[in-house]
Amino acid sequence: KAGVTQTPRYLIKTRGQQVTxxxxxxxxxxxxxxxxxxxxxxxxFLFEYFSETQRNKGNFPGRFSGxxxxxSRSEMNVSTLELGDSALYLCASSLVGLTNTGELFxxxxxxxxxx
Amino acid sequence: xxxxxxxxxxxxxxxxxxxxxxxxxSSVFSSLQWYRQEPGEGPVLLVTVVTGGEVKKLKRxxxxxxxxxxxxxxxITAAQPGDTGLYLCAGGEGDGWAQxxxxxxxxxxxxxx
Numbered sequence: 001k002a003g004v005t006q007t008p009r010y011l012i013k014t015r016g017q018q019v020t021x022x023x024x025x026x027x028x029x030x031x032x033x034x035x036x037x038x039x040x041x042x043x044x045f046l047f048e049y050f051s052e053t054q055r056n057k058g059n060f061p062g063r064f065s066g067x068x069x070x071x072s073r074s075e076m077n078v079s080t081l082e083l084g085d086s087a088l089y090l091c092a093s094s095l096v097g098l099t100n101t102g103e104l105f106x107x108x109x110x111x112x113x114x115x
Numbered sequence: 116x117x118x119x120x121x122x123x124x125x126x127x128x129x130x131x132x133x134x135x136x137x138x139x140x141s142s143v144f145s146s147l148q149w150y151r152q153e154p155g156e157g158p159v160l161l162v163t164v165v166t167g168g169e170v171k172k173l174k175r176x177x178x179x180x181x182x183x184x185x186x187x188x189x190x191i192t193a194a195q196p197g198d199t200g201l202y203l204c205a206g207g208e209g210d211g212w213a214q215x216x217x218x219x220x221x222x223x224x225x226x227x228x
Contacts, residue, residue, distance in 0.1 A: 004157070033215070043158075043203065043218040056215045090157050103148065104205075104216060106157030 002027065004107035006091050012113045018079040021110045025072050025093030031055075032074040033104060034066060037088040046089075049074055050096060078112075086114045118142075119206050121219035129227050131193055136222045138204035139186045146207035147180050147187045148216065151200045158203055194226045 005024040013019050025032050033056075034046040045058035049068035066076040072093075078085055088111050092104035120139045128134055138147070146165045150158035162171050164180035164187065171178045175198075177190040191198055201223050205216040 035218075042220040045215065045217070048215060092157070103160050103163055104150075104158075106150075106159070108155070108157050 004091055004093050004105055006089075006107035006110050008110055009108065010111050010113075012115060013081050014115050015081055015083060017081050018077060019081060019112060020075055020077045021089055021091075021112075023074045023076075023091030023093075023107060025074070025091075026095075026105055029093035029095050029105070030072055031094040031096045032068055032072065033092045033094065034074070034076050035090045035092065036060075037090055037109070038086075043090070046076065081114045083114050086112060088112075119204055119217055119219035121202075121204055121222050123222060124220060125223050125225075127225040127227065128194060130195055134191050134194055134224070136189045136191075136202055136224070137186070138188070138206075138219050140206060141185065142206075143184050144206035144208065144217075145184075147184070148205045148207070149178055149187070149189055150203040150205065152203060152221075153200045158201075194224075196226045196228050199224060199226050 004026055007022045031050045033048040036044045036046055046060055046064055047054055047066050048056040052068045063079045068074045088109040090106050090109045092106045094104050122137045146163055148163045149161045151161055152158040162178045164171055167182045167184045169180045175192045179188050187204055201221045203221045204219045208215050
């Protein structure tokens, strides 16, 4: 079955702009998580959505937001971009259930460069 | 949020050698996962361990979850260039419906031919 699809794969923005990233999870997966990956900080958890509701949130400023649609597709938005927002943004989907052990299936990421 | 410390952060060895990567925490996790990430791609799940003391083998890779479920190790026997990549451990917080993962900083492994 198709994997997690993220678009766009690469993008370049300038400081002050805003950006929207999209993620289509594996069919049947209702949980979508977003992570920021940088060489210095590693993988940092942004937020997780399940059934259109944000269920968990990491320690990022309010400039980072997201949402999930009824078909489980998710978007994340970063407003007023800063140089430090340059990173690989990874989306991961998960099959959630009572026996869930939280395995994540990652997309290839969207690499954002802020100039 | 619980923290996971991975060591070493960087490791470069020759093909055929053995190696061990460690993932440690002062906190208990409900599960522990190992992922491998190659350049330009997202992490890919290698294994999940959930029981204290559990050992799982994946070809030349051996994963162990500590008895107290606070630490884990990944041992690779006779490393090959194809094993090169970023290895990430991730601990599960919570259980059931509301579980989330905390990632270690990663171990960047290079196997030289």
